[in-house]
Amino acid sequence: MVSVGPSGELCEKISEISGQNPFLCMQCGTCSASCTGIGVMDLLPRQVVRMVQLGRREALACRSIWVCSSCLACTTRCPRGIDIARLMEALRAINLRRGHEVLSPERIPAALLTEVPQMAVTCAFRKLSA
Amino acid sequence: MKLPYFPGCTLYTRARGLDHSTRAALAALGIELEELPNWTCCGTAFPLAQDSYIGMVAAARILDSAAQHNGRLVTVCSFCYHVLKRVNHSIKNNAEARRKLNDYLEQGYGGETVPVHPLEILKHDVGFEALRARARGRLKGLKVACYYGCLLVRPAAEMAFDDPENPTIMEEFAAALGVEPVHFPYKTACCGSYQVLNAYDVVASRGREILAAAAAHGAQVLITSCPLCQFNLDWLQGRGEGTVLPALPVLYFTQLLGTALELPAEGLGFESHYVDPRPLLLG
Ligand code: SF4
Ligand code: SF4
Secondary structure, eight states: OOOOSSHHHHHHHHHHHHOOOGGGOOOOOHHHHHOSSGGGOSSOHHHHHHHHHHTOTHHHHOSHHHHOOOOOHHHHHOTTOOOHHHHHHHHHHHHHHTTOOSOOGGGSOHHHHTTSOHHHHHHHHHHHOO | OEEEEOOOGGGGTTTHHHHHHHHHHHHHTTOEEEEOTTOOOOOSSOOOSTTOOGGGHHHHHHHHHHHTTOSEEEOOSHHHHHHHHHHHHHHHHOHHHHHHHHHHHTOOOOSOOEEEOHHHHIIIIIIHHHHHHHSOSTTTTOEEEEOOTTTTTSSHHHHOSSOSSSOOHHHHHHHHTTOEEEOOTTTTOOOOGGGGGTOHHHHHHHHHHHHHHHHHTTOSEEEESOHHHHHHHHHHHHTTOOOOSSOOOEEEHHHHHHHHTTOOGGGGTGGGOSSOOHHHHHO
């Protein structure tokens, strides 16, 4: 697992990269209810935000940040004005900047790679590879 | 009227139908798109990390090169439109972004270019009333689901495109063509996007929901302006993984426009679709 010092430090780092204040979150769950990737997530977006508040490493190690499609549905609907997609990106960025990635070319089936639009490939590698 | 045009990478490869139908349909309506010289990829993903400016460089360069031509820059791919519009917004409103990008690119760009989407041109320059007069009723009665997805409408403050929860510009466009827009609840849902390469289950389940909702509301075709939405929803059905019967053709809105304007079908790119829309559209 990626390590980034004590819990307060992790929360601070995420706030800095995302530009968001996670402590505004009131745990209403609107983000989770709006989420595209929730069916394959281990932590709900609401829980990811809670882990960030607590500075818990689970936020960095969960699957949820990697199956997020940056759809901004959560961001659009959060009643506290938190851009949750930016929190997700910060969690990915901390991992990626330490070389922890989830997508590599050999994982993609050739039949898909030759068919899929180019921007999907560029976008997926920018989001999911170091 | 001539307007500068940024096609983007995918429109030169997998989404040629979107490029060709956009150019042909707008030309038929008196708008000539002039491709920018020496353009590059827009970057595809707007960087959501506050400290990542390198991800904005390509778009900043494109926007600057368009500023030398005319005030507006036309782009039709939802990804390109989203990235150009948000990077432009950052350059205009974030002094640090403006300074860093201009220093890096050795340019003095302040956000003067206005990225515009062809739907906006159809609404504001051509006018939906004028379009109504030009569409000859060939597609009359066809039931169309207008699918916006994420990138055109969100985040609303930066995209300033339409209502993020209930956009209507595509339905207004469809009505002007003489087809019948159906209202279905998934029009701004996400198709799973680039997760097609990483978490395919997201695309499969979300795609099925979107298609099923459109079909349940009577749609015979679905229209979009995003090559990735088009691919995800079309490919899924081509693999026999859709649950909608008969399969729902997934078109670019410009292909529907070209058909309504009775442009030659060979130039509209229908041959690369997995679910062939021709039997339904051209009968
Ligand atoms: S929608 Fe906003 S306030 Fe509600 S749980 Fe999610 S992040 Fe917290
Ligand atoms: S941006 Fe990510 S976390 Fe937010 S709703 Fe979309 S998939 Fe879920």
